[in-house]
Amino acid sequence: MTPALPSDDSGPARERREAGIRRGVPFGIAVFVIAISFGVLARPVMGTVAPIVMSIGVFSGAAQFGSLAVLTAGGSTAAAIAAGVMLNARYLAMGLALAPSLSGRPLSRAGFALPTVDASWAAASRGDGTFDPWYMVGASIPQYVGWVLGTVIGVFAGGAIGDPRSLGLDALFPAFFVVLLFEEVRGRRKLAAAGGGAAIALGLTPLLPAGLPILAAGAAAVAASRLRS
Amino acid sequence: MTGVWVTIAVLALATAGLKLAGPLLLGGRALPAGALNVVELLASALLAALVVVETFGKGRSLTLDARALGVGFAAVLLARRAPMTVAVIGAAAVAAIARAIT
Numbered sequence: 001m002t003p004a005l006p007s008d009d010s011g012p013a014r015e016r017r018e019a020g021i022r023r024g025v026p027f028g029i030a031v032f033v034i035a036i037s038f039g040v041l042a043r044p045v046m047g048t049v050a051p052i053v054m055s056i057g058v059f060s061g062a063a064q065f066g067s068l069a070v071l072t073a074g075g076s077t078a079a080a081i082a083a084g085v086m087l088n089a090r091y092l093a094m095g096l097a098l099a100p101s102l103s104g105r106p107l108s109r110a111g112f113a114l115p116t117v118d119a120s121w122a123a124a125s126r127g128d129g130t131f132d133p134w135y136m137v138g139a140s141i142p143q144y145v146g147w148v149l150g151t152v153i154g155v156f157a158g159g160a161i162g163d164p165r166s167l168g169l170d171a172l173f174p175a176f177f178v179v180l181l182f183e184e185v186r187g188r189r190k191l192a193a194a195g196g197g198a199a200i201a202l203g204l205t206p207l208l209p210a211g212l213p214i215l216a217a218g219a220a221a222v223a224a225s226r227l228r229s
Numbered sequence: 230m231t232g233v234w235v236t237i238a239v240l241a242l243a244t245a246g247l248k249l250a251g252p253l254l255l256g257g258r259a260l261p262a263g264a265l266n267v268v269e270l271l272a273s274a275l276l277a278a279l280v281v282v283e284t285f286g287k288g289r290s291l292t293l294d295a296r297a298l299g300v301g302f303a304a305v306l307l308a309r310r311a312p313m314t315v316a317v318i319g320a321a322a323v324a325a326i327a328r329a330i331t
Contacts, residue, residue: 030317046233057241062279067236073288077232084240088247090275095251097268100259102252113252114245118279122272129265168324171299174283175320178303179313181276190273197274198281205286217278221270225263 013134020124020138027119028142030176031061032150037169038064039154040161045072048155055151059117059144061173062087066210086211093218094121101131115140118177122184189224196220295331299324 035055042051045068058064063084070080095113098121102109112133117140124136154161164170185194197217204213260268284300285291299320306316 026313029314033317033321047230050230050233050237054237054240057237058244060240060244062283063240063244065283067240069288071233071236077235080232080236081239081243084236085243085247088240088244091244091247092250093271093275095248096255096260097251097271099251099255106253106256109252109256110249113248116248118272118276122276125269125272127269129260129268166325166328168295168299168321168326168328171284171296171303171320171324172317174280174296174300175303175317176313177276177280177283178300178320179307179316181273181280182304182307184272184276190270193270193273194277198277200274201278202281202285202291205282205291206289208289210282210286210289214275214278214282217274218271220274220277221267224270224274225266 016132016134017138020120020132020135021141022138023123023135024120024139024142027123027139028146030146030172030179031119031143032146034061034169034172034176035147035150036154036157036161037164037172038068039151039156040158040164040169041065041072041154042068042151043155043158051155052148052151055148058084059147060084060088061147061176062211062214065173083210086209087214089211089215090218091116093215094118097129098131098133098136102133112137115144117143119143119180122180125184189227192227193221193224196223295324295327298327 038055038061039051046054054064066087067080067084070083094116098113098116102112115137120136120139120143121131123139124131124133126132161167181194185191197220200217200220201213204216208216280300284296285293302323303316303320306319
């Protein structure tokens with residue numbers, strides 16, 4: 001049996017991917033609006049082309065907003081990179097979680113793993129520790145389109161939009177994660193993991209560089225896994 | 230400007246590396262049952278951490294500003310089964326109003 005490559009367009013794979021795309025559309029709309037705020041904020045610091053290239057190549061709100069914040073504050077390139085990498089360190093854990101659900105050759109596994117973003121990863125979770133890879137890829141597609149398109153609009157319409165903070169655009173990004181959290185948290189073990197994760201991240205934010213408190217919050221999942229369901 | 234491009238290139242490669250490390254190194258091998266139990270709960274813990282850091286974080290300090298009101302409003306809307314787009318835009322609207330009147 002040849003393993004299914006992400007370009008495979010056969011029946012069940014295609015169905016799962018299309019179901020994922022439908023699931024991803026509302027995420028894509030939310031991400032589109034958030035990307036506009038990224039474009040608006042990034043333009044004065046990065047110019048017009050760089051923010052768009054960044055959204056195409058990095059495709060990660062947390063890392064892009066995090067490194068932009070460092071650059072805006074006049075921080076060094078190294079500090080901006082460190083912030084972005086730390087904020088995305090959670091992808092290492094998410095990738096480890098995803099790995100057993102991916103079969104096939106390394107290229108095929110890479111093709112499924114690369115489009116991972118928080119919303120798709122959480123949506124593709126089957127709730128038993130396994131993931132639906134085609135569904136995840138599908139759910140990422142509208143978000144990628146929304147993210148890149150929103151950045152373009154933000155960069156070029158930024159002047160007309162004005163100060164993104166006065167429009168409350170900085171509340172969009174955390175609100176998006178509240179949406180994901182509401183969809184994810186079911187039952188007391190997940191509730192305990194969420195509560196513990198929030199407490200760890202709050203407690204460590206003043207102590208550790210940006211991003212590490214989020215990664216450390218994973219410890220709450222370990223602790224909550226010992227609870228009875 | 231070079232710094233911006235270096236930041237973008239390194240972050241693009243590092244993000245890809247972080248996403249690919251597990252699937253390429255672990256392959257399709259199954260995780261032990263205990264690890265699966267943790268994986269199931271990982272999203273809840275990481276998403277909750279992202280919410281509080283993005284809502285209350287200001288560099289390496291914590292602060293209470295208009296974002297918290299907006300995010301709180303989004304949570305109320307979601308608890309009342311509002312669609313996600315409404316909740317997200319509602320958060321921005323409340324934060325904007327809070328900033329306009331303070």
